[in-house]
Amino acid sequence: ASYSCAYESQNREKLESSFEDNFGFKPPESVKKIKLKNRGYFDFQVHYMSFTYNSNVLKKIIAHDQPLKIAESNNTKFGIIIEDLEKDASPPSWLDLPNKNVDRIYYKNDFLDHTFSEYYLWNNKETKMTYLYVHFFD
Secondary structure, eight states: OOOEEEEEOOOHHHHHHHHHHHHSSOOOTTOOOEEEEEEEETTEEEEEEEEEOOHHHHHHHHHHTOSOEEEETTSHHHHHHHHHHHTOSOOOTTOOOOOTTOOEEEEEESOSSSSEEEEEEEEETTTTEEEEEEEEEO
């Protein structure tokens, strides 16, 4: 038997507490939508989140999650990150990969106390949603 768990919540309180676990503060009222999915197999975890874009919220997250590097959309690294994200076996249907409506991706690697970890954060100007993707394994 393979042990896997996927978790997706509709409960605003749970979503707010996950948001706070991730970013160190509760989302303000202006963050109307929060979506979350966690997936794990044995020693690896993938964490997806999307929420209503708010410039102040994004600034706070970026400050909280330093050090972050930036891949601009005209940069080679931007394409490499998209390829990396495309390899994900089963992202939630609501996860919009970075595309022409995304100017930059904030990212970091090997920031957790695990063998491997990666973090991507981006904002889609058209849908006005911000997305977070975190993946790690031991």
